[in-house]
Amino acid sequence: AQSVTQLGSHVSVSEGALVLLRCNYSSSVPPYLFWYVQYPNQGLQLLLKYTSAATLVKGINGFEAEFKKSETSFHLTKPSAHMSDAAEYFCAVSSLSGNTPLVFGKGTRLSVIA
């Protein structure tokens, strides 16, 4: 069965500092991977997705993620944090068939300190 682990339920960074949110997956074959962002009292919005076309994936709002098969990781990064990046971030994995629901990590809440 597939699973996703997000290390750190809460990450705090200073404005302008590097953002690094960690995601490790467990899957017998390289899966498809997604990062979502959720602002308070809103639904989730897709940030980016890995679909095997390229290991470095660029998303919206300056975020990017790198798929590393050897480390079974798909960490999300942003070079310089903005106050508006404060939100909750979820990593998710899809089976290759797409016939089963996405499996989500428990989320990481990002705080940005001025």
Next chain:
Amino acid sequence: DGGITQSPKYLFRKEGQNVTLSCEQNLNHDAMYWYRQDPGQGLRLIYYSQIVNDFQKGDIAEGYSVSREKKESFPLTVTSAQKNPTAFYLCASRSQGALNGYTFGSGTRLTVV
């Protein structure tokens, strides 16, 4: 514009009453999902449906019911059997194919008093 609409945004109900949350999409997506979100617990899958007139239980289906009579609609009923129904409920849809992620609605916050 295509999208997925959840209504109402906020819902208050007395304990022991059934309540139905609406989810409508005009994206022509085949699959639809209901999740429950509680602080610190991430998203937990309640029910999902991949085609009309068919649905499957998720991880926490007890106390909930759904129907899928139309492709566009996937309402969720929170019954009086659900012991702790106060939560944020999210509906999502997805077109066929593993490459596609979910499109989420904006959620319904249910408070039972």
